[in-house]
Amino acid sequence: MAKKEFTYKGKTTEELKKMSMSELSQLLTSRERRSLKRGFTDQQKILLKKLKSGKKIIKTHCRDAIIVPEMTGIMIKIYSGREFVQVLIEPDMIGHRLGEFVSTRKKVQHSAPGIGATRSSASLSVK
Numbered sequence: 001m002a003k004k005e006f007t008y009k010g011k012t013t014e015e016l017k018k019m020s021m022s023e024l025s026q027l028l029t030s031r032e033r034r035s036l037k038r039g040f041t042d043q044q045k046i047l048l049k050k051l052k053s054g055k056k057i058i059k060t061h062c063r064d065a066i067i068v069p070e071m072t073g074i075m076i077k078i079y080s081g082r083e084f085v086q087v088l089i090e091p092d093m094i095g096h097r098l099g100e101f102v103s104t105r106k107k108v109q110h111s112a113p114g115i116g117a118t119r120s121s122a123s124l125s126v127k
Helices: 013-018 022-024 030-038 044-051
Strands: 057-060 075-079 084-088
Touching: 022 030, 044 057
Parallel strands: 057 075
Antiparallel strands: 075 084
């Protein structure tokens, strides 16, 4: 079975890369459209400059940056609040924010209850 080519609202990845930011913003949701209309922050501008420099892996704290078509195929390390998590930007991610793909919280893993935590363990001798 042939692999289906990716399209975003009827446009291929190559067509999206050729579009200007104003044309691209018309395809995005209203929140992202308003964000692009206001312009990029200083941190987002630095991130885009690093992307254009051609580095293979880029580290960033900028979790609120919108994924644009120029980012596809690039490995970005996104800060989760504790560590940098490596994410490969794919065409499916266009229009989302970088922070959506890196969780800031870990799953809570409880162990066994301590001595005295239950009535039956209160009578155990402490070694």
